[in-house]
Amino acid sequence: MTSFTEKIYSATRKIPSGKVATYAQIARMIGRPRASRAVGNALDKNPHSYLVKGLPSRQRVPCHRVVRSDGSLGGFASGAKKKQAILAKEGVVVSGGKIDLKRYLYR
DNA sequence: CTAATGACCATTA
DNA sequence: ATAATGGCCATTA
Secondary structure, three states: OOHHHHHHHHHHOOOOOOOEEEHHHHHHHOOOOOOHHHHHHHHHHOOOOOOOOOOOOOOOOOHHHEEOOOOEOOOOOOOHHHHHHHHHHOOOOEEOOEEOHHHHEOO
């Protein structure tokens, strides 16, 4: 575990249910404004599934709340379809493959 | 050490 | 609107 990935997980955990953040945003939060791509890599390797019950909240990383800057979903280890389903359950509407960032972006 | 690899981004055409 | 392009950067081989 590198400090880089730990910071990413920490930042990602701050995103509340019903909101989303972009990879670039996470990158900015941890002080590496140009590392958005590396952020995606780190989240990809994240083994902590959001859906696992009983997992301590400190270990849960809601990586499904991280999307692309253009509002499209971006990737997901278990499939983008799954990602969308979880978001929908939290109240984030994905229409036409895009999310209305004006409404759901975490500020 | 170098090279390749992406859950990316902004710009340009 | 989509597609290509060049840049970016931590991690891994």
